[in-house]
Amino acid sequence: MPKGLRLLVIKEVKDLLRDPKILIGMILFPALILPLMGAAINISTGSLVEKSSGPLTVYVLDEDGGTVAQRILGFLQDNNVEIRLVRGSYEEAIKNVAGGGVLMVLPEGLSQKIESGARGEIMIYYGFKEFSILESLNAQRMSGLLGGFENILVRGLISENVPGANPDSILNPLLVNEKSVIKGVAQPISPYVLTNIVRMQGLMGPLVIMIVLILAMQVAATSIAIEKEAKTLETLLTIPVSRLNILFGKLVGSVTIALLATIANVFAFTYYVSSITSQVTSSIGNLDLASVGLIPPPEGYFLLGLTLFGALVSALALALTLGTLAQDVRGAQSIIGIVIVPIFLPTIFLMMGDMQTLPFSIQMVLYAIPFTYPVLASQSLITGNYAPILAGLVYMAFFTLFTLYLAAKVFTTEKVMTGRFSFKRRRL
Amino acid sequence: MARVVVVRDLVKEYPGRRALDGITFEVEEGEIFGLIGPNGAGKTTTLRILATIIKPTSGYAEICGKDVIREGMEVRKLISYLPEEAGAYSNLSGLEYLRFMASFYYDDDESIRGAVESAIAISGLGERLKEKTSNYSKGMRRRLLLARTLMVRPKLAILDEPTSGLDVTHAYHLRRVIKSYSKDHGTTVLISSHNMLEVEYLCDRVALIDQGRIIETGSPELLKSKYSAANLEDTFMKVVGFAQGS
Numbered sequence: 001m002p003k004g005l006r007l008l009v010i011k012e013v014k015d016l017l018r019d020p021k022i023l024i025g026m027i028l029f030p031a032l033i034l035p036l037m038g039a040a041i042n043i044s045t046g047s048l049v050e051k052s053s054g055p056l057t058v059y060v061l062d063e064d065g066g067t068v069a070q071r072i073l074g075f076l077q078d079n080n081v082e083i084r085l086v087r088g089s090y091e092e093a094i095k096n097v098a099g100g101g102v103l104m105v106l107p108e109g110l111s112q113k114i115e116s117g118a119r120g121e122i123m124i125y126y127g128f129k130e131f132s133i134l135e136s137l138n139a140q141r142m143s144g145l146l147g148g149f150e151n152i153l154v155r156g157l158i159s160e161n162v163p164g165a166n167p168d169s170i171l172n173p174l175l176v177n178e179k180s181v182i183k184g185v186a187q188p189i190s191p192y193v194l195t196n197i198v199r200m201q202g203l204m205g206p207l208v209i210m211i212v213l214i215l216a217m218q219v220a221a222t223s224i225a226i227e228k229e230a231k232t233l234e235t236l237l238t239i240p241v242s243r244l245n246i247l248f249g250k251l252v253g254s255v256t257i258a259l260l261a262t263i264a265n266v267f268a269f270t271y272y273v274s275s276i277t278s279q280v281t282s283s284i285g286n287l288d289l290a291s292v293g294l295i296p297p298p299e300g301y302f303l304l305g306l307t308l309f310g311a312l313v314s315a316l317a318l319a320l321t322l323g324t325l326a327q328d329v330r331g332a333q334s335i336i337g338i339v340i341v342p343i344f345l346p347t348i349f350l351m352m353g354d355m356q357t358l359p360f361s362i363q364m365v366l367y368a369i370p371f372t373y374p375v376l377a378s379q380s381l382i383t384g385n386y387a388p389i390l391a392g393l394v395y396m397a398f399f400t401l402f403t404l405y406l407a408a409k410v411f412t413t414e415k416v417m418t419g420r421f422s423f424k425r426r427r428l
Numbered sequence: 429m430a431r432v433v434v435v436r437d438l439v440k441e442y443p444g445r446r447a448l449d450g451i452t453f454e455v456e457e458g459e460i461f462g463l464i465g466p467n468g469a470g471k472t473t474t475l476r477i478l479a480t481i482i483k484p485t486s487g488y489a490e491i492c493g494k495d496v497i498r499e500g501m502e503v504r505k506l507i508s509y510l511p512e513e514a515g516a517y518s519n520l521s522g523l524e525y526l527r528f529m530a531s532f533y534y535d536d537d538e539s540i541r542g543a544v545e546s547a548i549a550i551s552g553l554g555e556r557l558k559e560k561t562s563n564y565s566k567g568m569r570r571r572l573l574l575a576r577t578l579m580v581r582p583k584l585a586i587l588d589e590p591t592s593g594l595d596v597t598h599a600y601h602l603r604r605v606i607k608s609y610s611k612d613h614g615t616t617v618l619i620s621s622h623n624m625l626e627v628e629y630l631c632d633r634v635a636l637i638d639q640g641r642i643i644e645t646g647s648p649e650l651l652k653s654k655y656s657a658a659n660l661e662d663t664f665m666k667v668v669g670f671a672q673g674s
Contacts, residue, residue, distance in 0.1 A: 007531050011517070018519035231515035235573075238479045238509040239532045240501060414482040 004241035005249055012253025016219065017260075026215055026261040034268035052137040057082045059103045061093040066111025068120065068153075075149045097127030100135055102142050114153070122146075210347045211265050212308070213315045213371060216258030217336050217343075220316040221323030223250045224416075225332035234417065247320065247411045254316055300381040303389050307377040310396040314370045315343070317403035324410045346372035350379065355388075370396045430457045430492075432584050432616040433478065438487035440473050440640075447473040448484070449640035455584075455633075460610050460617040462631035464624060464664065470640040471620035472512060475588050478618065479509040492583050505533075508582035512589040512620075514573050515561075522557035522564070522572050523548075526579065533580040547572075547579035550605055567598030574602055578609050585610075587619045591626060603630060624660040634660070636667050643667055 001009075016022045058081050062069055073083055086093045090105060097103045103125040113120040124146070126139045155167040162170070179186045180194045187194075227233035236246060319336060326332035346366050355363060355376065366372045373392035380386055410416060433455035440448040448470045455461040463471045476482045478489055480500040488495070494502045516525045523544065530543040548557060551571045561569060570590070577585055590606065591599035607630055610617050621627050627634055628648045636644040636651075644651060644667045648660055657663040 003535070004532060007528065011520070011528050014524075015517050015519045230518060231511065231513045232517060234476075234481060234511040235509065235514055235576075237481050238504055238507065239529065240504040241532055242501065417476075417481060 002245060005245045005252070008241070008246060008249025009252045009256070012223065012249055013256050016223070016253060016257045022219070022257060026219070026257070027264045030211075030261070031264040031268045034265075034272040038272035048133060048137070051134055052141065055080050055082045056138060056141055057084060057101060058142065059084050059086050059093065059096040059101060061086050061088075061090065061103065061105045063108045064106045064110040066115075068111035068114045069106045072106065072122075072149055075152070076145060079145055079148070081145065094125055097125055098129075100127045100129040102126055102138060104142075207347070207351070210343055212258060212262045213311060213343050214336075214340055215261045215265070216254060216312055217315050217319035217339065218333070219257050219261075220250065220254035220319035221326070221332040221336045222329050223254055224320065224323045225326045225329045228326075229328045237416070243412045243416075244408055247407060250320060251313075251316055254320075255312065258312065258316075297384075299386070300377075300384070303386060303393075304374065304377040304381060306393060307373040307389060307396070310393060310400065311371050311374045314396055314400040314403055317400055317407055321403055321407040321410060324407065324416055342369045343371045345369060346375050350375045367392075367395075370399045431455070432457050432492055433461070433618060434488075434490045435474070435478070436488040438474065438477065438489060439485045440470075440477065440482070441485045447640055448477075448487075450487070451637070451640070451642055453635045453642055453645060455616060455618055457616055458610070458614045459632040460606070460619060460630050462627040462634040463618070463620040463637050464622065464627050464634050464660070465637035466622055469637045471622075471637055472588055473640075474637075475509070475586050475618065475620055478584075479507060479586055480504055481509075506583040507586055508577045508580050508584075509586045510573055510577040510588060510590060512592060516564075516569060516572055516576075518562035519560060521560055522551070522553060525561060525572065526557070526576055529576050530579060543579040543581075547575035550578055550609065551575035552601065567594050570594055570598060571601065574605060578605070578615070581613060581615065583616060585615055585617045587617060589621055590619065591621075591623065599626075606630060624664060628660045636664055638668055 058076060060073065060083050062073070062085060077083055084096075086096055086103075093103055093105070105123040105125070107121065107123070110120045110122065124142060126135070126142075128135055154171065158165060158167040158170055178190045180189045180191050181187070182194075224233065227236060237243065318339060322335045322339065323332045326335055346369055349358060349362065349366060350372070355366065358366070367388075370392075373389060373396060376392065377389045380389055431454050433453075435451055435453050438448050438451040439446070451470065451474055453461075463474060465471055473482070477484050478491065478496055480496055480503050483497055490496060491503050492506050494506065496503050516522070517528075520528065526544045526547045527540060530540045530547075534540045534543060548554075551557065551574070553568060553571060553575075556564070556568065557572070561572065564572065574587075574590060577587065585606075587606065591602050594602065603626060606617060606619070609615060619627070619630065631648060633645065633647050634651070635642045644663075646654070648663075651657075651663045651667075652659065655663045655666045657666055
């Protein structure tokens with residue numbers, strides 16, 4: 001590295017890292033706030049799970065008193081339900097759940113109806129006070145318990161009425177065994193579970209890429225504007241170092257800070273996502289993608305790294321070119337606010353859908369945006385479809401070279417001092 | 429005596445405005461030469477062209493025989509420029525800033541250390557140089573920047589309004605430093621100012637500049653005598669009057 005460039009990079013990194021706005025806003029804040037959010041979600045989810053798995057209190061107005069009613073109450077008690085029998089009219093009974101809770105009304109003649117082969121009806125009242133998740137979970141739990149009791153009831157009826165029959169064969173005569181074929185090998189996983197996990201893991205890549213690109217562009221665009229605002233650029237342009245070295249010093253300095261911010265963000269984001277998805281993954285059995293043949297190959301990671309680096313350099317070159325023309329930091333931030341849109345576009349389009357399912361015109365727009373390729377590369381880790389990524393790398397190289405050429409063109413002329421964006425309308 | 433600066437018919441046009449309208453002057457080695465005139469006269473534009481920041485629309489300028497347009501990098505090795513509105517990196521200490529700037533001019537540690545020590549003496553800021561420059565007052569920052577400009581022993585020091593906006597103590601310190609440094613090291617100084625009394629104290633020769641043109645050149649004594657004026661301020665007003673009347 002030439003001496004001038006080395007000095008400028010060291011100064012740039014030192015200056016940026018000592019800037020409280022950069023250090024706190026870009027590195028420390030995300031590194032702390034995301035894990036804190038994850039921890040907060042974990043704590044509240046944990047206490048919710050704890051509360052919802054405790055004894056469930058159910059008020060019961062038993063107007064039947066028959067054998068079926070007795071069996072329901074017995075079943076509920078066996079399943080961690082605390083029964084509180086109430087007497088009197090229905091209007092009086094319902095007052096018990098005014099502040100939240102569950103009321104079950106077993107009407108007169110329920111047992112007789114069921115025993116004679118007719119349908120019986122029971123009423124459940126869910127009291128809502130805070131409209132909380134816990135109230136909703138209690139309702140789901142009660143509903144699930146009654147479903148369980150009904151199953152027992154049905155099996156009993158089948159055994160009684162069809163001697164010698166297997167209740168399972170009557171209830172589920174068709175056993176559907178779903179498997180997913182991955183790379184030609186059938187794996188014992190439901191397609192819904194598989195796609196959910198792949199989608200969840202596929203969300204991470206694009207989101208992290210978006211964060212990195214936005215951070216890097218902000219650093220790069222404002223780095224020259226800061227020099228202008230602090231009145232240090234004019235002096236810098238008169239020292240014996242080439243202007244291209246000054247430009248590349250900014251580029252390398254911004255990449256270094258962006259990488260530090262990325263590391264902080266990736267760690268924080270990973271912790272955050274693992275915190276909030278731990279409940280979900282435990283419910284579907286912690287599926288390891290590697291165990292079903294979905295191990296991303298090394299060349300996939302290499303291509304992802306390459307496209308990410310290409311997108312980073314092209315984003316920085318673009319940000320530097322535009323930042324060079326801004327008169328101050330606020331101006332540079334406004335410009336980047338506009339340029340961020342093409343970074344969001346591919347992430348939003350591809351996070352939820354596939355390129356092939358999009359209309360042709362939108363596909364063309366996305367392929368023209370260099371920031372699309374890291375998102376595609378993150379998806380190709382699983383699909384193995386590398387052709388568009390390789391073509392994208394060539395395109396990104398041209399885009400970056402052209403943008404760097406523009407940045408150098410602006411920086412090596414007096415436009416770096418005199419150029420500015422104007423949103424004023426020309427007079428006719 | 430060798431000519432350090434040669435400027436011929438320098439013109440600089442901006443959209444709808446001609447900032448320089450054919451400026452011509454020369455500066456000899458070791459002299460302090462002042463460009464004096466009101467705001468917007470073209471002083472800063474001239475200095476920026478000589479400092480290789482902007483390019484003239486037409487005309488020619490050289491420093492120590494190096495063309496400022498074609499040999500920008502060579503020129504930058506010979507000059508040291510102090511802009512009118514200059515800052516230092518606010519997250520670096522004064523010493524770090526001086527060391528950083530000196531490193532571009534020298535390769536060996538000893539020379540860099542020598543330059544920084546000379547800057548410490550020139551600035552007179554002592555222990556305050558260990559603090560971040562964001563803690564400096566305007567006067568302290570200007571002293572640091574003048575020290576940065578002179579520490580590299582340039583063939584030509586270009587100083588744009590070096591004492592503008594400073595209180596009397598800091599302005600006095602800076603003027604004394606510029607005068608003594610030039611005398612002790614034989615450094616050529618090109619200075620711009622609209623403070624006529626300052627220029628009279630500092631400069632061996634001056635060029636009076638107005639509306640992008642040089643309207644008179646000479647030593648302060650010669651000009652005062654020629655226009656029978658008590659000081660350079662009166663001289664300037666008389667010359668401008670003549671120029672406008674002619």
